[in-house]
Amino acid sequence: MFESRSAVFTGFGLISRRPLCYRRRYRAMKIVDTSITLDELKAMAGDRFGDLVKAVVDVATGVMAIDGELHADEEALLLEQGSRQTDLWGINIYPELADKDRIEFDSIINIRPSQGNRSRGVDDPAIKEKIFQIVARWVKE
Numbered sequence: 001m002f003e004s005r006s007a008v009f010t011g012f013g014l015i016s017r018r019p020l021c022y023r024r025r026y027r028a029m030k031i032v033d034t035s036i037t038l039d040e041l042k043a044m045a046g047d048r049f050g051d052l053v054k055a056v057v058d059v060a061t062g063v064m065a066i067d068g069e070l071h072a073d074e075e076a077l078l079l080e081q082g083s084r085q086t087d088l089w090g091i092n093i094y095p096e097l098a099d100k101d102r103i104e105f106d107s108i109i110n111i112r113p114s115q116g117n118r119s120r121g122v123d124d125p126a127i128k129e130k131i132f133q134i135v136a137r138w139v140k141e
Contacts, residue, residue, distance in 0.1 A: 029077050032064040035140045041066075041095035052092045056109070059130045060087040064138060071107040086115060089122055089131060093139070103135055 030036075032055075044053045044067045055066045056074035061083060065074035071090035078088055090107025105121040105128065117123050122131065 029068045029074055030066050031077065031081065032066055032138050033062075035138055036066075037140055038095045041093060041139065045095055051096060052094050052104070054090070054107075055093050055135075056088050056090050056107075057131050057134050058083045058087050059089060059127055059134065060084065062134050062137070064134065066093070071109045075109050086112075089127065091122075091131060091135075093135065099136075100132055102139075103132065105131075 041053050045051055048067065048069070053066055054068055054071055054074065055064050056068075056071055056078055057064045058078055063078070063081075063083075065077045068074040068077070075085070075088050075090070079085060088109065089105075090109045092104040092106060094102050094104065107120055110117055110120050110122055122128050
């Protein structure tokens with residue numbers, strides 16, 4: 001048996017001594033289908049990444065999943081709720097910025113050559129505009 005400060009190796013596997021939840025605070029992701037304030041987004045940003053909140057937008061239903069550690073986590077949450085992957089797009093929301101500057105189109109889940117999207121951004125201007133409209137509908141001053 002090998003033992004260190006953070007784990008014990010018994011020969012059958014590693015047993016961690018660290019708690020499963022290592023963050024100061026754990027908060028579940030949220031599906032946004034009613035309005036959310038900028039102050040709420042600022043608090044979420046401060047707790048996780050500092051200046052941004054990750055979000056995945058469903059352009060078919062008009063809902064968003066927010067406050068996940070990864071866009072893929074938020075995507076999985078929306079898929080469990082019945083969304084189709086072809087309608088889901090990852091963005092970052094910067095609550096300190098204004099209007100369209102607030103949204104950054106950058107996520108690995110956006111790389112979809114089968115849909116003609118070969119970048120981490122959103123290449124289709126019509127989809128981008130839908131995302132802007134959905135975020136504007138739910139995020140309030």
